[in-house]
Amino acid sequence: MRVFVVAGEASGDKLGAALMAGLRKHTPDVTFEGIGGDRMIAEGLQSLFPMDEISIMGITEILSQYRHLKARIRQTADAVLAARPDVLITIDLPEFGLRVAKLVKAESDIRTVHYVAPTVWAWRPGRARKMARHIDQVLALLPFEPPYMEEAGMRCDFVGHPVVTDPVATPDEVARFREGHGVQEAPLVLILPGSRRSEVSRLLPVFSQVVADLHMQRPDLAFVLPAAPNVANLIDEAVASWPVKPTIINPPQDGVKAKQAAFAAADVAVAASGTVSLELAAAGTPMVIAYDMNWLSRQIIGRMLRVDSVTLVNLVSETRVVPEFIGANCQPKPIAAAVLASLDAPDDQMQAMAFTMDRLGRGGLPPGERAAQAVLDGLTENGGRIA
Incomplete structure (x- = not known):
């Protein structure tokens, strides 16, 4: 053949x-x-x-x-x-x-x-x-x-979907990650601004304010930001001026397992729209999805969209339990409020994520x-x- x-x-x-x-x-x-x-x-x-x-x-x-x-x-x-x-x-x-x-x-x-x-x-x-x-x-x-x-x-x-075969960190790896980054038992928020320079540049200022708002309301929260290799320098430069600085994970230096451990260790994530929602679902991490684009793209894509959600977990599970803030709705305060709500009441998302993985072929x-x-x-x- x-x-x-x-x-x-x-x-x-x-x-x-x-x-x-x-x-x-x-x-x-x-x-x-x-x-x-x-x-x-x-x-x-x-x-x-x-x-x-x-x-x-x-x-x-x-x-x-x-x-x-x-x-x-x-x-x-x-x-x-x-x-x-x-x-x-x-x-x-x-x-x-x-x-x-x-x-x-x-x-x-x-x-x-x-x-x-x-x-x-x-x-x-x-x-x-x-x-x-x-x-x-x-x-x-x-x-x-x-x-x-x-x-x-x-x-x-x-x-x-290939996400069902991707490795997920073990409890021991999660414990070592938390200890190694000094977060131990602290509630951990994962910050995921994307992997393309244009989206990272647009989302980082919003995510910076989200982190600041969350820190003001919950000083016990810890923040981790895994940086995609092609935007690592951009993220390092931007985060240097944030009022509350997350711990940055750079996979090339820290290893792929560090990213996997960060996903599994997190209690909630703020993430750009994309397949990352499935990676989070595989790790069992509740999420809030936020995304923005330039004005022209907002107008064009907004008129062309045929679905009321862009989050794959919502679409595959046929629910709308993952909060999303897209386009003009990508604002720090409501995003931060949704993060805290997801942190306090994760059960609906946990069920939807498990169902999503099963529908995608897990097992x-x-x-x-x-x-x-x-x-x-x-x-x-x-x-x-x-x-």
Whole structure:
């Protein structure tokens, strides 16, 4: 069996490596070609070119690299057509992967699978119909996504979210973390301003005031801020002027386990919107979600949103127990009040987080293996082939 797999970001590399391991478990003679990072290379992939060449985010960055990206898209499609694999699997990064699939479908009948469904349930539903022109099957991370893809004409399999297999700190690691940072029995508030420079710059002033308000009302609270590597310097500079300074955790120096221990040790978190809500749910940490954007983005996204919550725990659990303060509502005082309320009465969130993890596949087959089974099943349906 020959598989061509394309990933363009660290998260996609992680998904791809788990999928490759799952395919090898069920089809030992499988061979892989494509684009990936260190994890996929360790699973036997020879990358066509370095993955980071297509790891480009943002409209300005994409436009500045347009010619180069277009050439890489054509090169990748040509490599797929020359290889004639049993299946082409593109992982997330739709700006690149779906364009490759479109070119491949225009010149062949190679089966195409896209791993990570686009968020058509939240905004731009027309993306599903456009995808269906050149994607045969979608592998979804969230349990409510398949109907949206199926309605557009694609097979869609819910395969589980990788967060359910991520390590969670043990009680001993939590105890060592608390002792090592001098917080012992103090209630611990986790501050998570995001990982992109633009969002961190916008949220840090708000979070600074949240921390100050919380400290004024509850002087016993301790604060910890795990900094993503690419924004660590920005955070260090900003926090130096905060009236109440949290303990900063820098994963490259302190180790990944320090971040895991911080998540598990915290009693409550203030977090930017995103998949971090699922990481917190996996650790069993109640949260308050806060996010803001520039004025134009507020107007555009506000009009395009199709859901009344942007927090995945709320959406997966079909509750609205996680407080969120988005756009103009991202104000320090109500955020601080919600943090204290969540700290004092966490039970509803604890139940919703446990239910979310169960719905995402905790305790079942690992998502990578489920994804592999779905790909193999898709290949054999409707007269599909496996060489």
